[in-house]
Amino acid sequence: MRLNPGYKITKMTYNGENVPFRTVDDDINGKRSTYFKLPEDLYHKTLVIEYSGFPTQGRYWADSMVQDTIDHDFISLSTSAVVPILDNYYSTHDSAVIDITLPDNLTPFLNYTQMTDFTDNGNGTKTWSAACSEFVSDFTAGYYCIDNFSIGELNIDFAYGTAYQEIVEENDIQQTIIEILTYCSQHYGELWAAENNHLLLRQESSMFGGGYALHGVSTWFEMVLAPDTLSDTDKGASATEVFIHEMIHQWWGGLGLDCAQEDLWSSEGLTVYSTYRLVKEKYGALYAQQYYVDAWKNAVDSQNRSFYNRHPEYLELLPELYHTQINSSNTSINWYQRMPLMILKSEELVGGKEKMDEILRQMYTDQDLFRENGFGYTDFCIIAD
Ligand SMILES: [Zn+2]
Incomplete structure (x- = not known):
C-alpha cells in the first residue's frame, strides 16, 4: 500500500493478529510504499492500520504548496494524504465511513461534496462524518461561504472564501454565473464539467495558477475573485465582466477546448x-x-x-x-x-x-x-x- 511519507504507521493487525510490515524509502509524488502479506483467507476479516503524523508535499507540488497542506485556515489533502491506497484490493460497494475533527469555523468537502453531518464538540471543534467510497480523491476545508441556486434542472453550489463575501455581493457574481452558464451552454454546448445535475463551483487556494474541472466540479484559484483581477481592463470593462472572462475560460482553455499558444492565437x-x-x-x-x-x-x-x-x-x-x-x-x-x-x-x-x-x-x-x-x-x- 502507499501512504503519504509524512505519516508513520505504528501498528497493523489482521483480525486482531499483528501483521508484520516493511516501509520502503521510495517516495514518488508524495507516496511511500509499505509491504505486508495477508493470509489467504480474505473474506469478512478486518485489517486495521494505525498511522499518524503530518503530511508532506510531493516534490511535484512543492513549489506551489497547493496540495497536501494543513494550515490553520485551509486544508487540502489528496488521496494518500488521507487514507492509504491499497494495491491489489478491489471493492464494489461504498462501504467506508469517515470521521474527521476540525476547528469549528472550517467547512469541509469530501470528494468534492460538502460534508453535512457533524457533532459540535463544544471545544471549538466539530467532528464531521460521512459515508463514502473507500477511495478519497480529495479532502478540502476552508473558511467557505456556500450559495446554492439552480438554473433549470442544474443545481449549483458556489463556494467562496468568507473574505470574498462583499466582492461576491457587490459584483452580483451569482447572477453573473447564471447568465454565463446559460449563454455558453446555449451557444457552445453544455459545460463538460456539469454533466450530472449538480455543479460545484469552488474557489481554491491562491497558489493554484488557474483552475481545474472534473465531472460536476469547476474550480478557480483565489485570484479570480480578487480585486486586482476584477479591475484588469484587458479582460472587460467592469469586475463583473472580468469574472465573465474567467468563467468563459471553462469553455475556451485547458478545461474545455485546449488552445495552442501562438503569436496571434491563444x-x-x-x-x-x-x-x-x-x-x-x-x-x-x-x-x-x-x-x-x-x-x-x-x-x-x-x-x-x-x-x-x-x-x-x-x-x-x-x-x-x-x-x-x-x-x-x-x-x-x-x-x-x-x-x-x-x-x-x-x-x-x-x-x-x-x-x-x-x-x-x-x-x-x-x-x-x-x-x-x-x-x-x-x-x-x-x-x-
Ligand atoms: Zn483569460
Whole structure:
C-alpha cells in the first residue's frame, strides 16, 4: 500500500493478529510504499492500520504548496494524504465511513461534496462524518461561504472564501454565473464539467495558477475573485465582466477546448470575443462597441504606430530587458485585442454571428481532437473556411 511519507504507521493487525510490515524509502509524488502479506483467507476479516503524523508535499507540488497542506485556515489533502491506497484490493460497494475533527469555523468537502453531518464538540471543534467510497480523491476545508441556486434542472453550489463575501455581493457574481452558464451552454454546448445535475463551483487556494474541472466540479484559484483581477481592463470593462472572462475560460482553455499558444492565437482571444458577445447581449451594442471593439482598435492602432514595431531593426539593438518588455506587451495586445478583432472580422466574413456561433460550437464539440497539440490558428482557418 502507499501512504503519504509524512505519516508513520505504528501498528497493523489482521483480525486482531499483528501483521508484520516493511516501509520502503521510495517516495514518488508524495507516496511511500509499505509491504505486508495477508493470509489467504480474505473474506469478512478486518485489517486495521494505525498511522499518524503530518503530511508532506510531493516534490511535484512543492513549489506551489497547493496540495497536501494543513494550515490553520485551509486544508487540502489528496488521496494518500488521507487514507492509504491499497494495491491489489478491489471493492464494489461504498462501504467506508469517515470521521474527521476540525476547528469549528472550517467547512469541509469530501470528494468534492460538502460534508453535512457533524457533532459540535463544544471545544471549538466539530467532528464531521460521512459515508463514502473507500477511495478519497480529495479532502478540502476552508473558511467557505456556500450559495446554492439552480438554473433549470442544474443545481449549483458556489463556494467562496468568507473574505470574498462583499466582492461576491457587490459584483452580483451569482447572477453573473447564471447568465454565463446559460449563454455558453446555449451557444457552445453544455459545460463538460456539469454533466450530472449538480455543479460545484469552488474557489481554491491562491497558489493554484488557474483552475481545474472534473465531472460536476469547476474550480478557480483565489485570484479570480480578487480585486486586482476584477479591475484588469484587458479582460472587460467592469469586475463583473472580468469574472465573465474567467468563467468563459471553462469553455475556451485547458478545461474545455485546449488552445495552442501562438503569436496571434491563444484561448485569450476566444474568451475576450465571447465576453464581448455576451456583454453585447447584456448591455447593448453601443456599450459593446465602446468598451470592446473601439478599445481593441485603439490598442492595436497604438501597437501598429509604436516606433519599435515600425522599425524592428532598432528593437534588436535594445538591451534584452526592454526587448522582452516590448515583446510581451505585443503578445498581450495580440491575444487580448488583435485576436478578438480578427475573430470579429471572421464573423463578418462567414456571414454573421449565428454562423460564427455554429463554428464555435463545432470547435467546442471537437475538443477531444485537440487535447495533444491544442487548437491553433490554422485549425480555426480550416473550420471557418
Ligand atoms: Zn483569460
